Amino acid sequence: MAEVSDPPSAAERVLRALHQDPLSAAHPTRNDAVIAAGVALLCGAVAYADTALRPDALGWALLGCSALLLVWRRRRPLGVVVAAVACVAAYQLLGNAHAAPVPVAMVALYTVAATGTVRRTVAVGVCVVGFAVSAMSANGVHHVLDVLRTSGWLVAALVLGVAVRNYRTYLAEESTRAEQANDRKIAEERLRIARDLHDLLAHSITLIGVRTSVAAHVLAVDPDRLDRAAIAEALESIADTCREARTELRTTLTVLRADERGPLPDLAGLPDLVRTAAAELILDTDGVHVPPTVGAAAYRIVQESLTNAVRHAGPGATVRVRVTAADGALRLTVGDDGRGPGAGSTTPGFGIVGMGERARSVGGTVRTGPRRGGGFEVAASLPLPPRAPEASA
Template sequence: MPPTPAHPRLGERVLNAVSRDPLTATHRTRNDALLAAAIGVLSVALALLVDHGRRPDALGWVLLVGSVVPLVWRRAHPGPVLVLVLACVGPYHALDNTHAAPVPASLVALYTVAVTARPLYTFFVGCLVIGVSLAIMFNVGTHEGLESLRTSGWILAVLVCGVDVRIYRRYIASVVGRAERAERTREEEAARRVAEERLRIARDLHDLLAHSITLIGVQTSVASHVLTVDPDRLDRAAIAKALDDIAETCRTARGELRTTLEVLRADGPDCDGPLPDLAALPDLVRTAGAELTLLTGDAQMPPAVEAAAYRIVQESLTNAVRHGGAGVRITVTVVRDEADLRVEVADDGNAQSPVPGAGFGIIGMRERARSVGGTLSAGPRGDGPGFEVAATLPLQPSEAAV
């Protein structure tokens, strides 16, 4: 059986009640009605048992009840409730009825104003209440006035207590607000990271599948051409090479696809999988039948820069093989200087411009270059037929302008 949740202790319930905003508390009207009933019983007991002034007559009882009833709405309308209570308490004291009886209702009304209003407003209300109380009691008698002056410290104590509770509640509300904002920030950051990871996976899958499928299609066309052009003079070596290239492309694609999908199955936050690097460029270029010039030295480069360069070359080779026409020659140049890694992929095919609606290849390459703070240009070659892609990737992408 599931464990029964422990009920909060009395101290915890009291602390929660003090910390809660009185205007948002549940069942506040019902609770205030019960409080008003309890204060009414206490006031009647004080009126009957305490011999300080004369026992209330009919008008006195009406005024005493009138000072208690408005407390039912004290939290919804603290200011008007205080005015109504004072409007009944003032004549009650002026008639020299038992002076202790309406004190509980007066103090509760004052506390409600202090706990809900601004401190400056509470200060003025306290001064007004003390001033009116002293004027009425001194009008009744000097002894009563001096006694009221002596006990006016209770009014100040109640007001100070209310202001202190209000400050405490505002502090608790600010702490809760900061915690909620921090939680929302964490959730937004997690959502942003998930979106970035999905975009990265989508780019990798696009580059991988587009490149591999394009090469397989070209190699299959080569084998089909050899078989159909001159069946009597079958070039077994050419067919075997085309089939070997297809098999190699499938193996490479399968390995990269497994690596990419492992990211989706991983549960840990750091399971991003290995990034492709420049060491895999020779095999990639050889599979596409291109020429490679690789001058990067032995110094270590940021993995993100190497991955971006690899994917740019991969997508450029895919586009060149797909759109360059038969017998296209492709040259790949990757050169590193002091601050940048320069990538150039050029072909001599017959594609003069990107095919409208052909996909998101060039857009994806630009996004990859931009992700490490670099730039990329793609367009027809200026020195002859063909197409050229040129990218400049800074070796310190964290310091690049975004």
């Protein structure tokens, strides 16, 4: 049964309103109507409390009209400011309570500052504050503290609007950067998955294709004298390769479904890998600590190199794999004496590109090209991090 989440608290609602762009908020007219009603009540309370300058019927009408204009403050912020200033000017000229329209002016100026540019905010603020001070002076309000207090509230509304707008801009930029970082992670993960599947399937499918060709050749050379042992050996080798590919593919998919890296291939799997490709292996890493990431990169590079050798070297070619540790690096060499890949093509395939990416992921390099005397060679150097010395007793 699904859990019912608790309704957001008042503080959470305030923070959500601050974080959200006012021009894209849900139900803007309804929310502004509620705000206008609240501001109208506040202005009415302030005007009614001033017994000396309590508004008459026309004053109440102008005050209510100025508050009603806030319903359209998001759609027409400048228009609302101009109309509100006109209503407030007429209200002040009638000698009504001068402090009552201040909440309307504050909300209208805050909206202009929160939705517009700094230049427009400064221009509107100077005009409105100057007009308010002039109107109050013309109305007979000569107390300096009253004028400063009213103009201070208006300036505070402008400053608050600019601060909120800058805060929302900062949040939008942070959200954009987070989305871009997430997109980069997704792209890197997709690239990693593509490399893993390529290394796995390309190697297995290549071996299956070569051994199927051997079986077909045996069947076609002399149908009357079938070498049943050779055919059975080729078919059994194909079946073994299919089982290994299925097992490794299942392991890879399980790791992806669980969103974990899982156990990485390492140098211990090189003998079996080389044996399936009928290659020769020289492994000299005794006593050298090879990190799992370096071991996995070395395994995948050798795997792709053997795939290319089986595919392109041709029948009868000898493939040699040499893995040594020297000068703080793990050095791999996979060479053959066949005709080499890329006959008639100068564009490297995804396999060579993937080998370079795997080497760079651990800070290493890969060099590929023809060998002296014929054939093709892949040479990689993967740096080994220095191992901390063990503490003496």
